[in-house]
Amino acid sequence: MxxxxxxxxxxxxxxxxxxxxxxxxxxxxxxxxxxxxxxxxxxxxxxxxxxxxxxxxxxxxxxxxxxxxxxxxxxxxxxxxxxxxxxxxxxxxxxxxxxxxxxxxxxxxxxxxxxxxxxxxxxxxxxxxxxxxxxxxxxxxxxxxxxxxxxxxxxxxxxxxxxxxxxxxxxxxxxxxxxxxxxxxxxKGVAMFDITVRGRASHAGTRPQDGRSAIRAAARIVLALEALNDPERGVTVTVGMIEGGTGRNVIPALCRLSVDARLPDAASEADILEKIRTIETGDPEISVTVEGGINRPAxxxxxxxxxxxxxxxxxxxxxxxxxxxxxxxxxxxxxxxxxxxxxxxxxxxxxxxxxxxxxxxxxxxxxxxxxxxxxxxxxxxx
Known part of the structure; x- marks a missing residue:
């Protein structure tokens, strides 16, 4: 036509x-x-x-x-x-x-x-x-x-x-x-993860030594995730939301992170997704559960x-x-x-x-x- x-x-x-x-x-x-x-x-x-x-x-x-x-x-x-x-x-x-x-x-x-x-x-x-x-x-x-x-x-x-x-x-x-x-x-490809960190609650004033802070462990994970950012490769990893704890005077037993990753190609997807899925705190008394993955491929x-x-x-x-x-x-x-x-x-x-x-x-x-x-x-x- x-x-x-x-x-x-x-x-x-x-x-x-x-x-x-x-x-x-x-x-x-x-x-x-x-x-x-x-x-x-x-x-x-x-x-x-x-x-x-x-x-x-x-x-x-x-x-x-x-x-x-x-x-x-x-x-x-x-x-x-x-x-x-x-x-x-x-x-x-x-x-x-x-x-x-x-x-x-x-x-x-x-x-x-x-x-x-x-x-x-x-x-x-x-x-x-x-x-x-x-x-x-x-x-x-x-x-x-x-x-x-x-x-x-x-x-x-x-x-x-x-x-x-x-x-x-x-x-x-x-x-x-x-x-x-x-x-x-x-x-870029889009990946979304929900990470749950579980520690052990205790009284922050009388028995702090009995607790294992999920928030403190999650803070270390946040830093590890943010360290995956690589502007030269076009990789971005963002912890967009964090929630945890039950009270000001309680060693927090639970903390949750919502994570967004943007990945320009299949190679970066394979690399970064594996690192997110296997992330750890180094503390055997803290457990980490990672759920999610690629929402949209590159x-x-x-x-x-x-x-x-x-x-x-x-x-x-x-x-x-x-x-x-x-x-x-x-x-x-x-x-x-x-x-x-x-x-x-x-x-x-x-x-x-x-x-x-x-x-x-x-x-x-x-x-x-x-x-x-x-x-x-x-x-x-x-």
């Missing part, structure tokens, strides 16, 4: 729909609210002549919504594309009526989840609509998956993502753009992904966009597809800033050109 321009996008109509989506608050743990938005997305997709499958949510999370440009058929000579989006946000119900109402000012639109990532989700759906309608009787093989739990690590949707990715020639993720419109070409840019970026770069240049790729420490569902060897591009959503804050916004003038870019990229791949 001929390439789309920014002027081919009906921006006022797209923003009107985006406001509807943003004003349905969808915190990840509230599956019913996420499904309220899923029903709206489903209705639009069906009205556009797309094929929709809905998989019931698990564990209180919302449903997985899979939208296809064509009926699901056996593999053919078509090149298939998987597009990933999520409908959940980190913002609790009441954010819209409180610190982050929908508002437009100075070329920005603010709202909970508008940047991460309801704008990108809508842009992806509209790009699919455009490509499908222009293809006529030969629709491309494109699957757009809306998941309900990305902000909590995609615990119930990971299997569906990986299953769809195994049949795809490329994966596009419409997480928001970064730092002035850059897209993401690599992400997303490393492959040669095929570099070629995909070059395609996107050329299409972006035709739209007047100087597309720049960057690596980031944050995880996304693109980690899953890249780890399977599927060429992946991420950060293809709207430009803006303030993700996960009460100042979250998109730049209005980024929406139309980046929607056109998405559509042109889908067409070029498929």
């Amino acid at each position: 001929s390439k789309l321009r920014a002027t081919d996008i009906d921006l006022p109509a797209l923003l009107a729909t985006l406001r509807q989506w943003v004003e349905i608050e969808t915190p990840t743990p509230d599956g019913a609210r996420v499904n309220d938005l899923a029903r709206l997305v489903e209705a639009r997709a069906l009205a556009s002549g797309l094929h929709v499958e809905r998989t019931a949510g698990q564990g209180g999370f919302g449903d997985i919504l899979t939208v296809r440009s064509m009926a699901k058929t056996p593999a053919s000579n078509r090149r298939s594309v998987l597009v990933l989006a999520h409908l959940d946000t980190v913002h609790p119900v009441g954010t819209l009526a409180g610190p982050l109402p929908w508002r437009e000012e100075d070329g920005r639109i603010y709202g909970p989840g508008i940047y991460d990532m309801k704008a990108g989700a809508l842009m992806a759906l509209h790009a699919l609509e455009l490509v499908t309608s222009r293809a006529g009787d030969s629709p491309p093989d494109i699957t757009l998956m809306f998941v309900p739990d990305e902000e909590m690590g995609s615990p119930t949707s990971r299997g569906a993502i990986e299953s769809a990715a195994r049949g795809a020639d490329a994966a596009l993720v419409v997480e928001p753009a970064r730092e002035g419109g850059k897209i993401v070409v690599a992400r 997303y490393v840019q492959s040669d095929a992904a570099k070629a995909l970026f070059e395609t996107a770069h050329a299409l972006a240049a035709d739209l007047g966009i100087d597309l720049v790729g960057m690596a980031t420490g944050g995880g996304s569902d693109g980690n899953f597809t890249a780890a399977l060897g599927v060429p992946t591009l991420d950060g293809l959503g709207a430009d803006g800033a303030g993700a996960h804050t009460s100042e979250e916004y998109i730049l209005v003038d980024s929406v139309a050109p980046r929607t056109a870019l998405l559509a042109n990229l889908l067409d070029a791949i498929a």
Whole structure:
């Protein structure tokens, strides 16, 4: 098909729909609210002549919504594309009526989840609509998956993502753009651990010698974990939360640590994860239990992904966009597809800033050109 321009996008109509989506608050743990938005997305997709499958949510999370440009058929000579989006946000119900109402000012639109990532989700759906309608009787093989739990690590949707990715020639993720419109070409792996340290309680005043302080032992573990940080390798290990003890005058018998690790590649994953899992205090009367592991594997840019970026770069240049790729420490569902060897591009959503804050916004003038870019990229791949 001929390439789309920014002027081919009906921006006022797209923003009107985006406001509807943003004003349905969808915190990840509230599956019913996420499904309220899923029903709206489903209705639009069906009205556009797309094929929709809905998989019931698990564990209180919302449903997985899979939208296809064509009926699901056996593999053919078509090149298939998987597009990933999520409908959940980190913002609790009441954010819209409180610190982050929908508002437009100075070329920005603010709202909970508008940047991460309801704008990108809508842009992806509209790009699919455009490509499908222009293809006529030969629709491309494109699957757009809306998941309900990305902000909590995609615990119930990971299997569906990986299953769809195994049949795809490329994966596009419409997480928001970064730092002035850059897209993401690599992400660190994400590991999460819960560490429990157990000592022995005693009276801090009358029998301190009988106690074994779990907090003191945990403090040593914190220092050992923080010593694993290696900026040159891109390794970060953070003890984000610590809790323990029962009273000011009690030698504490229990202390818990919550640990986050960001790891750039498989080698650092193997090294750092083993060191965390085997961490000790050196005191035989203190026990340490380590639970957890990799939540998202490292997303490393492959040669095929570099070629995909070059395609996107050329299409972006035709739209007047100087597309720049960057690596980031944050995880996304693109980690899953890249780890399977599927060429992946991420950060293809709207430009803006303030993700996960009460100042979250998109730049209005980024929406139309980046929607056109998405559509042109889908067409070029498929």
